[in-house]
Amino acid sequence: DLFAPAPDASVEFQHQQYAEFLAAEYLIERQVSRPQVRALLGVQADGLVPGLVIAVAAWLAALKPALAEDLILRNALAFAQAGIELPSHDLRAAVVGGLLAAAASGEIDPVPRLDLASLAHPELETQLARHLAGSPARPEPVWWIAMLAAAGTCRGHAPALLREALSAQRPDWVRRAAVTALAVLGHDEDLGQLRPLLVLDRNQDPDDELLSAVIGTL
Numbered sequence: 001d002l003f004a005p006a007p008d009a010s011v012e013f014q015h016q017q018y019a020e021f022l023a024a025e026y027l028i029e030r031q032v033s034r035p036q037v038r039a040l041l042g043v044q045a046d047g048l049v050p051g052l053v054i055a056v057a058a059w060l061a062a063l064k065p066a067l068a069e070d071l072i073l074r075n076a077l078a079f080a081q082a083g084i085e086l087p088s089h090d091l092r093a094a095v096v097g098g099l100l101a102a103a104a105s106g107e108i109d110p111v112p113r114l115d116l117a118s119l120a121h122p123e124l125e126t127q128l129a130r131h132l133a134g135s136p137a138r139p140e141p142v143w144w145i146a147m148l149a150a151a152g153t154c155r156g157h158a159p160a161l162l163r164e165a166l167s168a169q170r171p172d173w174v175r176r177a178a179v180t181a182l183a184v185l186g187h188d189e190d191l192g193q194l195r196p197l198l199v200l201d202r203n204q205d206p207d208d209e210l211l212s213a214v215i216g217t218l
Contacts, residue, residue: 047074057075073097076098076102089122100141125149132145139170142164143174154185158185
């Protein structure tokens with residue numbers, strides 16, 4: 001059902017995204033300007049969009065990119081979590097760029113079980129390569145790169161992710177992400193090189209995070 005009963009003989013939307021889509025469509029029909037969009041959505045001085053209206057912003061980006069594309073960089077994670085597919089490859093690349101920039105600055109942490117498949121675009125492998133070049137200093141970008149590479153089936157990144165999986169300098173949660181991505185991207189030869197992770201001692205893998213990841217991958 002689209003609606004459910006509400007007080008005072010009214011109804012309310014069962015699924016909030018219908019309301020958010022219609023709100024975005026209404027703004028487009030009224031031919032609002034970009035400054036009006038920012039005012040109506042209550043965009044903060046630092047560019048952050050309040051969480052309650054982020055889906056309206058995402059629908060605006062999907063329906064008329066020019067109205068909301070400037071909001072993506074500071075709200076990339078919220079756009080990724082909104083569950084609204086962006087039809088433009090440029091917009092998807094902008095969200096990916098925003099995620100990696102935020103991860104590199106420590107503004108966002110890994111978000112397990114976040115479906116990133118909708119952010120895949122033809123230049124994703126090249127875009128990730130630019131961020132992976134030189135091995136990022138922080139671990140967070142590597143986690144996001146691994147998840148995005150798996151979501152976009154970027155097989156060219158299998159060798160780099162294998163190095164990350166085998167690197168004792170990376171935290172276990174980053175190495176586990178690399179192992180998980182290799183399950184999608186790696187060939188048998190790549191996966192075979194993960195076998196040393198099956199015999200790590202308690203100091204090297206105290207919670208068996210890598211052991212369980214490699215068992216699942218192999």
